[in-house]
Amino acid sequence: SSYGYLLNAKVAPFIDLKVGNTYRFDQSDSSNSGHPLLFYYDPGKTTQFSTGVTTNGTPGSAGAYTQIVVSDTTPHILYYQCSVHGYMGNRIGVNSKTLQDISFVDSTGTAINFASNAFAIAQAVALG
Numbered sequence: 001s002s003y004g005y006l007l008n009a010k011v012a013p014f015i016d017l018k019v020g021n022t023y024r025f026d027q028s029d030s031s032n033s034g035h036p037l038l039f040y041y042d043p044g045k046t047t048q049f050s051t052g053v054t055t056n057g058t059p060g061s062a063g064a065y066t067q068i069v070v071s072d073t074t075p076h077i078l079y080y081q082c083s084v085h086g087y088m089g090n091r092i093g094v095n096s097k098t099l100q101d102i103s104f105v106d107s108t109g110t111a112i113n114f115a116s117n118a119f120a121i122a123q124a125v126a127l128g
Contacts, residue, residue: 004088004089005035005037005082005088005089012090013090014090014092014093015090015091015092016092016094017092017093017094017095018070019071020070022070023068024065025065025080027057027060027064027065027066028057028064029060030060031060032059032064033058033059033060033061034059034060034084035060035082035084035085036066036082037059037083038050038053038055038066038083039053039068039078039079039092040078041075042079045083045086049075049078051073052068052071052074053066053069054069055067070094074094074096076093076094076096077092077093077094078091078092079092080092
C-alpha cells in the first residue's frame, strides 16, 4: 500500500505484544480520517479478529482509538490493517507461553488444522 500507520516514528512497523497488557492505538490525529485500524488473522483481511478489541469514535476525530487486550488466547500472529485500504499495516507477534491450536487461515479465510493433515505440515515446512 502507498499508505501506512506511523507508530513510534516508524511507518507500519512489526509489533510485539505481551500477554496481560492492553494496547491503545490513538487514532485522533486528522491523518487517520478514513483509515479505521482493525486486527485480522491474515494480511489480506479475509478474517477479522475482534476478541478483546474495542474501537472508540471516528478515526481522525478527538478521542478516537482502537484498543486490544492481549490474553493467552490471543493468536500468536495477527495483522493490523486499515479496514478500507489493503496492506496498510503490518504483522503483530504475540508473546505467549500458551500453545494454541496448530492451525492457520488460508487465503479464503478457511482454517487449516495442520495437526490432522500430514501433507499440509510438509507443505508448511517447505513454504515456511
